Amino acid sequence: MKMEVVDGTFLNTILLLFTTIIISKLILSFILPKSNKNLPPLVPAYPLFGGLHRFMKGPILMLNDVYPKLGSVFTLKLFHKNITFLIGPEVSSHFFKAQETDMSQQEVYQFNVPTFGPGVVFDVDYSIRQEQFRFFTEALRVNKLKSYVDQMVVEAHDYFSKWGASGEVDLKYELEHLIILTASRCLLGHEVRDKLFGDVSALFHDLDNGMLPISVLFPYLPIPAHRRRDNARKKLAEIFANIITSRKNTGKSEDDMLQCFIDSKYKDGRPTTETEVTGLLIAALFAGQHTSSITSTWTGAYLLSNKQYLSAVVDEQKKLIEKHGDRVDHDVLAEMDVLYRCIKEALRLHPPLIMLLRSSHSDFSVKTREGKEYDIPKGHIVATSPAFANRLGHIFKDPNRYDPDRFAVGREEDKVAGAFSYISFGGGRHGCLGEPFAYLQIKAIWTHLLRNFELELVSPFPEIDWNAMVVGVKGKVMVRYKRRELSVNQ
Template structure:
């Protein structure tokens, strides 16, 4: 009699079960886009570590849990899995040709390396005072008491901070009022093809106009702009950079690369918004965070790397927001050849996904996974480190997010400044995810009542 292991070996792996409830043509699109985390949690609870679900024109093999995430995220590019086939048709209309997944792998790696000088320790020494200053400037005109929408505020702050740190103050001041609006258009332009399939063309003209408006502003302002404390124009450095085979960036391509930097602020704004929402839904944490700030910072603003790293409890709250509301619930790749992943067969051409959203809510990995519990990251417990690939809100494996530290420090500064300046309260504590964005920010209106604190 043939054993199960022998059958798996001969066939190249077991067939992955298909989630039930698929509809003709649209598959599982309705339950997935209504609640991707809940849908996949239910599917994996029924079918196990791997399950196939269907979207219009696409068949996706979802792997859930640290073991499945590790197997997917560690797949070898070009020979096993390819991100380009997934993201090029989605992102090129938004970010422009010649950058990101629209170029060969070695060129994309070189383009990513052009961001690294802005992510070094010496660069953060320059960035952090700029970040804190931008938040202080943003709230300077607020009265003694009032309200603000937390989603709108984070959408305003995140791109403004990115612009001042990575381009310069002139660009930040000039584009400050319109930059959040343009980035929201690009984010909206990502949602339709994600739902209907990347070959959907209706969004290309609209997002193309938005992208070119941004590119024109970058080409006009950025060459003569430089961040405070820097002697060089980041845009000028892009034009002088030399890559593989003597390749260089022309002005248009450099502008498109800067747009990719700015667009990363959209996910940061979502993460920052959920951090604030979760804190205000659990106000027992506010005295803990204020006491930590008084101990670490005293009367000084949060402007040094050493002081921000000592704000550990605030950092744990940022991690818990990443766990409960990752900006991207699934991380897909295309199988370049027939694969056998953890004993399951994934045929060539099929999409295979790691799943931050459902994986972050597994009770075998995180204790009381539906509970907001920043203590789970304390020394001695550290549930995010107990199992490799347990927390993957910023990706992992071969392709972790280059800007994760920048984003986390930015979020810590935003909420450090706000918590020191105001007493804050959610007007309506129940907050749901918005369904009209792939990044699932809090649904608006998400109103916060504030009262200025006496320092």
């Protein structure tokens, strides 16, 4: 009987709460003055919870349903938040070009702070973050990239030398492992690559698995995955502190991103701390590891499923061998226009980051290509989707078809509709700093494969893994290989 009374009281409290919310909204709708703003249309949703059920099924499914009905600008309510989507280059210019004071990343990406650590990226104000981005830029200058390419080529040679004369492999698995080895050598330093790779790789695995969908809303929730994440972050900090101290004590200077961060100084002359260096390295690895392994896998799946383009990239390699011999360096990779377009098209169809977010700190207006104008109030979360925008039919001809030639001179579909037509790497003020590094890494890997193996896709063409935080390839990508050395006479 006592339990029934408690349950009844609880139920009455819930009913009273819902009734109060509904009555309050009705009263406010009569009391508050009507806004003169032309707000975007709302995605149909339930009261209180808003469009949570639709959003959790997958943003792309929602966009496929909503875009044809509401157009390129619309707002989705999630609890007390308003997420306004801007789809397409005609309406997304402000998203990419606005000052940080008007359109900020910091609030929406706070869930990265436990992983990257204190004092870096989204845990600091914009002025400090800009200086830290300068450190990234300096670490990725052309002279640095040239030395990184040499290391990439060595890693690819060493890794694939372990393959036999013929066999079958899971290409996704192989490329994931090669990418982390390459990243360790170029970014984290030889101490990690040569001596601590197993330990550091396992710790990064725990960090990676600590980034869950629930982490976006509750990054400090005391769950096992978060505890493992925090423990791994602590151990990584200890490892890099020892490496940094050793380098400083011995006076050794290495050719890697770790050294660049150690040597970096803020405008006031202050050097980076061990904590900052560790956080920046983790951010760099997170930004590049998944995107490069996913894109290199999609590139391979499409090439091996489209003989026309496979023949084209092989012919390009033959011409480069005839011109440069066996030399593969930064300048040779830069000449690979056909392979570049094939990678770019795989990225268009499958950008690993399917949503980009900002927090609006000021009102702004947009005009659609149909001429409709909408006012976006400050306080809205503003979103765009590379995965959806990259397949808009009025920009890309037959948008769901793999067609690298759409980027060739004379067509250049990614430029026809103006800036921000192609946003796989973002754009504007917050474009991806690691884009050149990623292309060079993927080119180096596929150059080695194309020159040393005949490859055949034996499993079905892979599906998309929509359940991952960084959207990638679902399941295995089985490839049959046969070793052979490419020559200009073949």
